[in-house]
Amino acid sequence: MPVEEFVAGWISGALGLVLGHPFDTVKVRLQTQTTYRGIVDCMVKIYRHESLLGFFKGMSFPIASIAVVNSVLFGVYSNTLLVLTATSHQERRAQPPSYTHIFLAGCTGGFLQAYCLAPFDLIKVRLQNQTEPMAQPGSPPPQYRGPVHCAASIFQEEGYRGLFRGAWALMLRDTPTMGVYFITYEGLCRQYTPEGQNPSSATVLVAGGFAGIASWVAATPLDVIKSRMQMDGLRRRVYQGVLDCMVSSVRQEGLGVFFRGVTINSARAFPVNAVTFLSYEYLLRLWG
Numbered sequence: 001m002p003v004e005e006f007v008a009g010w011i012s013g014a015l016g017l018v019l020g021h022p023f024d025t026v027k028v029r030l031q032t033q034t035t036y037r038g039i040v041d042c043m044v045k046i047y048r049h050e051s052l053l054g055f056f057k058g059m060s061f062p063i064a065s066i067a068v069v070n071s072v073l074f075g076v077y078s079n080t081l082l083v084l085t086a087t088s089h090q091e092r093r094a095q096p097p098s099y100t101h102i103f104l105a106g107c108t109g110g111f112l113q114a115y116c117l118a119p120f121d122l123i124k125v126r127l128q129n130q131t132e133p134m135a136q137p138g139s140p141p142p143q144y145r146g147p148v149h150c151a152a153s154i155f156q157e158e159g160y161r162g163l164f165r166g167a168w169a170l171m172l173r174d175t176p177t178m179g180v181y182f183i184t185y186e187g188l189c190r191q192y193t194p195e196g197q198n199p200s201s202a203t204v205l206v207a208g209g210f211a212g213i214a215s216w217v218a219a220t221p222l223d224v225i226k227s228r229m230q231m232d233g234l235r236r237r238v239y240q241g242v243l244d245c246m247v248s249s250v251r252q253e254g255l256g257v258f259f260r261g262v263t264i265n266s267a268r269a270f271p272v273n274a275v276t277f278l279s280y281e282y283l284l285r286l287w288g
């Protein structure tokens, strides 16, 4: 099994993650807390109460986990295409796979990455939702002192299964939307690249950016539900499951709830995924 795709997926994912984390913090707050009036209000409040560091809460863990998660996504995607079409990454420009194969490979990558991502994403969301200022002498300590403490507390209170809270919503979110992600990327690259050639850096940046936006617009409804399921049970259980969370969220907040965070998700998705795909393609060409 070729491993370059796994390594390239890891490095490119880490670059994208650092760039996108401040947007991600604002998004998670908007989706799970009602104290903010919008993106700007949320950013101003985070900056005033928690300083610039507030935007980077919960980042150390995703940086470590991106090694697993993004490499699983890109590695499984590419190796599934290899099984389906018997072409390696280098051969695919000359013999492009069908969109059905690309979609199936993307869904497979998304499904498997969601399983690896679930505990890391839960810890990230719990840490991002802590509104206490960081390292202020005299202020009450936050519930979780850091990612390891957060993981240990969840494990102690809720057992191994607690670490997978929201995992179903995450799998439902990621399986089809990763198909959308790779189809958009490949479709745009093919559209703007002469047959048989590699796409230019500008094409990769634009196609990667739009692939990120398309997949996140499709993913946002389940992203909201996923974040709520992950925050559920901190004091008492509110939702019985994914469906119950959807129904009660719509009852209380209307259909618009499914698009909470869509603007910030899209603003984050463009630069993150432009950089992710550019570094991924660059590394594979370097090693190929």
Ligand SMILES: CN(C)C(=N)NCCC[C@H](N)C(=O)O
Residues within 6 Å of the ligand: 013, 016, 070, 173, 174, 177, 178, 181, 212, 215, 216, 219, 269, 272, 273, 276
């Ligand atoms: C849930 N969806 C839609 C996605 N994860 N889409 C692919 C983008 C992956 C990238 N690491 C990012 O975080 O934007």
